[in-house]
Amino acid sequence: MTDFLWLYILLGVVLVVGLGSALVVPRLRRGRSDDGTTLAPPPSDVEDEPADAGAADQGTGTATAVLERPEPAAGRMVRLRDRLARSGSPLGARLLTMLSRDQLTEDDWDEIEETLLLADLGTGPAEELLESLRTRVRVLGVREPSAVRDLLRDELLKVVDPTLDRSLALDRPVVDGETKPAVLLVVGVNGTGKTTTVGKLARVLVAEDRSVVLGAADTFRAAAADQLQTWGSRVGVETVRSDRDGADPAAVAFDAVRTGAANDTDVVVVDTAGRLQNKAGLMDELGKISRVITREAPLSEVLLVLDATTGQNGMQQAKVFSEVAGVTGIVLTKLDGTAKGGIVVAVQRELGVPVKLVGLGEGPDDLAPFDAEDFVDGILGG
């Protein structure tokens, strides 16, 4: 009898332990997401599937008690005027002074050309602008300051090109009858302001009442994911990330898009490290990220972030990124820190894609949709 009693106790213990682990283990496997979303590994039949696909962890960062209300994005470019004025003698002011001289000699025209080149406009657009100005000044004989200003405004506007479509592609694509999020991939050399731009862009989208998920696929710099999560949590936006240093960026990007699709999110914005070790390495990394993302949803935009203060020097790297990543739009950051606005024109010409957004400072709402007229008025200074 005593022998049977021990047997019953043993059976009871086995049952309790078995039941407990059946309930607890799956919960642990779901990661630390507190909104119930599960981690989503990429399809296993993929030949270039990331080694640690599905390893991304999710930090919702939505627990912040008071969410910030980002400003509407419209009209932000007006700030450019003040910022440019503070960053040194604006291009426009110098040109206006020269063009208003009584008799414009060859030396004056040389000086004007030099000013345009120093402003990073690039040789082609600078010559074009100069030619046009020379003809119109000769024909019209304008000297009166307001007429000179109008003329210069006109010509600058032409080279900046107000006809380009600068809107972000945010329409949600439909794949096999399912509406997916619009996916924006953000690439560029480290230090140009990618992570900050993704954070600011989340705010622009939230201000437009869109739901957003951020993907912290810059797994190279450990602090980048924290930085992004902080940006997101301030406006109630979820950040999908990995807590493991050096995790596969493609896996994190995939998980972010999967999470966005599962939650019926409008836009997923993916930050990348994009370190320019060499062209082949970069092609490998960005190629893998976009291939893995497109298994879940097509890429709506590939935005290249460029630092305006690096001017023509940044152009070579920009070209490599544009060749490798199929860039659809440019974000020009730190425009507040340079008097050389000409880079807007040069980069559009070189890469053949429009500047869509500009960074005008370090403040959370210092990212503006690019507007050609506001930009020209900004560099003309008033």
Ligand SMILES: Nc1nc2c(ncn2[C@@H]2O[C@H](COP(=O)(O)OP(=O)(O)OP(=O)(O)O)[C@@H](O)[C@H]2O)c(=O)[nH]1
């Ligand atoms: N003045 C100014 N500073 C900016 C702007 N955009 C970004 N920054 C600053 O540029 C610095 C670098 O920004 P990050 O966003 O960390 O750059 P990143 O490209 O993500 O860098 P990695 O993560 O190393 O690749 C930060 O100090 C930003 O505040 C801008 O439009 N104007």
